[in-house]
Amino acid sequence: MMLGTLERLFLWFIGYSIAGWAYESILVSAASRRWVNRGFLNGPLCPIYGVGAVLAVLLLGGIANPVFAFLAAAGGASVLEYVTSWAMEQLFHARWWDYSRRRFNIQGRVCLLGAVVFGAAGVLIVKVAQPVVAALTQAIPPAVLHAVCAVCAALLVADTVVTIRGMAGFEENLDKLKAMVQEYASRAGESLPVWDGPTLTRRMRAWSESSQETFTRLRDAAMGVLSAQQRRMIDAFPRLTSTTSSIYDSLIETVRHLIDRNGGDAADGDNR
Numbered sequence: 001m002m003l004g005t006l007e008r009l010f011l012w013f014i015g016y017s018i019a020g021w022a023y024e025s026i027l028v029s030a031a032s033r034r035w036v037n038r039g040f041l042n043g044p045l046c047p048i049y050g051v052g053a054v055l056a057v058l059l060l061g062g063i064a065n066p067v068f069a070f071l072a073a074a075g076g077a078s079v080l081e082y083v084t085s086w087a088m089e090q091l092f093h094a095r096w097w098d099y100s101r102r103r104f105n106i107q108g109r110v111c112l113l114g115a116v117v118f119g120a121a122g123v124l125i126v127k128v129a130q131p132v133v134a135a136l137t138q139a140i141p142p143a144v145l146h147a148v149c150a151v152c153a154a155l156l157v158a159d160t161v162v163t164i165r166g167m168a169g170f171e172e173n174l175d176k177l178k179a180m181v182q183e184y185a186s187r188a189g190e191s192l193p194v195w196d197g198p199t200l201t202r203r204m205r206a207w208s209e210s211s212q213e214t215f216t217r218l219r220d221a222a223m224g225v226l227s228a229q230q231r232r233m234i235d236a237f238p239r240l241t242s243t244t245s246s247i248y249d250s251l252i253e254t255v256r257h258l259i260d261r262n263g264g265d266a267a268d269g270d271n272r
Contacts, residue, residue, distance in 0.1 A: 004142060004145065007145050007146065007149045008134075008137045008138070008145070009054060010149050010152070010153070011137050011140075011145075011148065011149065011152070012050075012053065012054050012057065012130075012133060012134075012137065013047075013050035013051065013053075013054050014045070014050065014152050014156075015050075015133060016049055016050045016052075016053035016054065016125070017045040017046055017047050017049055017050030018044050018045060019049065019053075020045075020046035020048070020049020020050065020053075021038065021039045021044045021045050021046040021049070022044070023046075023049070024038035024039060024046055024049075025037060025038040025039070025044075028236075028238070032238075036235065036236060037232065037235075037236060038236050039236065040088075040096070040163060040233075040236075041156075041159045041160065041163050042159050042162065042163060042229075042232075043155065043156075043159045045156070045159070048080065048081065048084050051080065052076070052077050052080050052118070052122075053122075053125050055076065055080070056073055056076065056077075056122040056125055056126055057125065057126060057130050059072070059076070060072055060073060060076075060122060060126050061126055061130075063126075066123055066127065069122065069123050069126060069127075070119040070120065070122070070123050071119065072122075073118060073119045073120075073121070073122025073123060073126075074115040074116060074118060074119025074122070075115070075119075076122070077114075077115065077118035077119065077121075077122060078106075078110045078114070078115045078118070081109065081110050081114065081118075082106065082107075082109045082110050085097065085109040085110075086109065089243055092167060092170065093170075093171060093242060093243050093244050094170070094240060094241065094242055094243060095108070095239070095240070095241045095242075095243060096237050096239070096240055097109075097237065097239050098239040098241065099111035099114065102114075162229070163229060165229075166227050166228065166229025166230065167227075167229055167230060167233065170226075170230050171242070171244060171248065173225050173226050173227070173230065174226075174242075174248050174251050174252070176225045177221060177222060177225045177226070177251055177255075178247060178251060180221045180225070181204065181218075181221075181251075184217075184218070204218065204250070204254040204257075205254065205257055215258070218254075218258060219258045219259075222254075222255045222258055222259075226255065231255065231259065234252055234255055234256050234259070235256070235259060238256075240252060
């Protein structure tokens with residue numbers, strides 16, 4: 001009985017994670033006017049949405065008043081988003097989203113608009129979606145439930161391992177790219193070490209746009225140094241910035257520019 005309950009909770013987590021991924025991907029793709037695979041994992045999952053939705057179901061299900069449910073969902077989602085932002089920053093030395101340009105934000109990690117959206121979503125999930133989801137998962141035979149959960153868990157673990165391993169050494173690879181750019185600057189008779197981040201961005205863009213040969217050389221350098229996972233993250237998170245160095249930020253922005261020119265794979269949106 002306990003196992004079946006945990007498995008259904010896990011399926012709810014997977015289902016809402018997929019819904020969150022679809023919401024994020026559509027939102028960012030619409031802003032970028034091209035498809036963007038949004039999400040930290042490679043698969044169609046945004047786990048923060050799954051965690052938030054399941055917590056909402058468990059903690060808010062007993063709140064009958066929709067106004068109280070909205071306030072609780074908005075506050076809970078903001079706490080979850082803030083903690084997730086802080087934890088990912090500590091783990092990867094990078095900011096994955098930034099609400100600093102939005103009014104009523106807290107350190108760029110959460111904002112009032114996001115809290116309102118997630119508060120409304122929490123009420124809809126608890127009052128509208130969850131009864132249907134619960135009925136569907138309750139109807140799944142135990143043997144099928146075991147198999148589906150086992151497969152989803154294995155895929156989730158594998159995806160998480162691949163993602164984290166692919167992001168390992170991100171700053172070291174940016175240092176390698178920086179060294180290549182320094183060598184190129186030296187050949188061009190320019191002095192890179194005294195440049196600040198914005199100047200570096202302007203100069204690298206100017207180099208990449210000066211000729212197809214120069215663009216190809218810089219693009220190949222970036223493609224050769226950064227892993228496919230690291231390039232995907234730069235594409236999926238338009239506000240991805242380093243917490244270590246503004247030079248890293250300039251390199252990230254330039255890589256996004258190079259990928260965008262190469263095949264339209266970079267994002268220019270302003271959403272998380």
